[in-house]
Amino acid sequence: MSGAVISLNAAAATRLPTALVVDGVAHSYGAGHVLRKVDLRVAKGEIVALLGPSGCGKTTLLKLIAGLIAPSEGRLDIAGRCVADAASGRFTAPEKRGLGMVFQDYALWPHLSVLRNVSFPLEMRGVAREEWRRRAQRALERVGLADYGPRNPGSMSGGQQQRVSIARAIVAEPSLVLFDEPLSNLDRDLRDTLATEIAALIRDLGLSAVYVTHDQGEAFALADRVAVMREGRIEQIAAPERLVADPASPAVCEFLHLGTLVRAERRPDGYVLPEAGLTLAADLGAARPGPGRLLMRRDAVSAGPDARGMLRGRIVACVFRGDHYVLTVRVGADPSPGADILVVTRQRGRAGETVPLDVDVNRLRFFEDGPGTSLQTEEVP
Numbered sequence: 032m033s034g035a036v037i038s039l040n041a042a043a044a045t046r047l048p049t050a051l052v053v054d055g056v057a058h059s060y061g062a063g064h065v066l067r068k069v070d071l072r073v074a075k076g077e078i079v080a081l082l083g084p085s086g087c088g089k090t091t092l093l094k095l096i097a098g099l100i101a102p103s104e105g106r107l108d109i110a111g112r113c114v115a116d117a118a119s120g121r122f123t124a125p126e127k128r129g130l131g132m133v134f135q136d137y138a139l140w141p142h143l144s145v146l147r148n149v150s151f152p153l154e155m156r157g158v159a160r161e162e163w164r165r166r167a168q169r170a171l172e173r174v175g176l177a178d179y180g181p182r183n184p185g186s187m188s189g190g191q192q193q194r195v196s197i198a199r200a201i202v203a204e205p206s207l208v209l210f211d212e213p214l215s216n217l218d219r220d221l222r223d224t225l226a227t228e229i230a231a232l233i234r235d236l237g238l239s240a241v242y243v244t245h246d247q248g249e250a251f252a253l254a255d256r257v258a259v260m261r262e263g264r265i266e267q268i269a270a271p272e273r274l275v276a277d278p279a280s281p282a283v284c285e286f287l288h289l290g291t292l293v294r295a296e297r298r299p300d301g302y303v304l305p306e307a308g309l310t311l312a313a314d315l316g317a318a319r320p321g322p323g324r325l326l327m328r329r330d331a332v333s334a335g336p337d338a339r340g341m342l343r344g345r346i347v348a349c350v351f352r353g354d355h356y357v358l359t360v361r362v363g364a365d366p367s368p369g370a371d372i373l374v375v376t377r378q379r380g381r382a383g384e385t386v387p388l389d390v391d392v393n394r395l396r397f398f399e400d401g402p403g404t405s406l407q408t409e410e411v412p
């Protein structure tokens with residue numbers, strides 16, 4: 032996206048308060064809660080992605096922010112103004128919240144030209160004709176569609192239509208832009224390009240955004256912070272690098288595919304893996320002993336001719352990933368059922384082959400059992 036920049040008045044921008052505050056917000060569509068006391072703050076100029084599996088409540092949270100539904104508990108502030116408060120019954124209609132929205136299905140009016148689709152939010156506010164024409168044209172230039180104003184949206188590709196809806200979302204320079212899986216109908220290459228462009232656009236314009244996706248790559252490419260959601264809660268919110276380096280729970284490890292999670296018992300002299308019937312020796316000093324899950328990051332386990340062979344395992348599967356192979360290696364002494372560990376290698380492995388493995392115990396991460404830890408033990412490569 033290139034062209035003229037629609038810029039916020041810098042002095043006004045610095046005076047704006049936090050873009051969004053979600054305070055103890057809960058929601059249910061009927062019997063069960065689909066959102067449970069969610070807290071979230073989005074700073075001015077920040078992009079936060081809501082990432083999580085289907086049904087975890089991402090869209091419900093976005094709809095609450097948009098004003099398409101009302102919270103059953105809690106309060107929402109946008110740009111320092113309360114827009115919903117369950118306790119007092121306060122509720123501001125969506126069109127009065129000062130938001131831009133981009134949906135998965137573009138939501139363009141087929142009977143209006145591209146320019147009129149983009150100018151619609153300005154026309155609704157009573158902006159004079161010359162002014163809305165000029166600003167809509169600038170927004171189209173900003174998304175790389177300067178010459179498309181007179182066209183009909185139906186005659187454009189999916190990617191172009193989504194650019195039109197992005198132009199419409201930013202034309203009124205809202206303090207907050209909401210994105211609901213905007214790229215999921217597009218092919219992979221276009222998704223990567225548009226994700227980068229959306230992030231640059233939001234930053235150039237000094238806007239803030241909440242971006243719903245179930246695609247980790249997309250979330251990591253464009254967000255300053257990513258909120259990993261699970262079962263109606265935010266399990267962890269942090270910068271992408273921090274999520275990977277310091278995951279808060281087994282569920283976050285599973286969702287982000289950070290490695291293999293195996294059941295383990297932590298003891299002062301190492302980790303006992305009951306499924307494999309073996310112990311990984313490590314000096315764990317004063318760490319509290321007990322049962323839990325052990326994250327074996329892919330880069331914590333190595334296989335191949337140079338491995339000293341702390342463990343031995345049998346290759347169960349080998350998947351080629353373009354520039355590396357992912358082996359599933361079953362470790363364990365009979366009669367234990369064995370534990371499957373994912374290992375990244377440069378060489379193809381054959382199913383049935385026995386391989387020596389090295390484990391860097393300093394790169395393991397242990398999660399004590401407790402409320403909230405996931406029961407799922409295997410990671411999908």
Ligand SMILES: Nc1ncnc2c1ncn2[C@@H]1O[C@H](COP(=O)(O)OP(=O)(O)OP(=O)(O)O)[C@@H](O)[C@H]1O
Pocket residue numbers: 060061065083084085086087088089090091092245
């Ligand atoms: N209008 C509705 N009436 C009843 N239940 C609903 C309604 N909308 C959503 N739900 C339920 O609320 C839960 C959360 O749905 P939500 O759409 O927020 O999840 P999501 O994380 O956005 O999922 P997806 O990625 O599949 O869109 C799901 O169990 C869903 O079935």
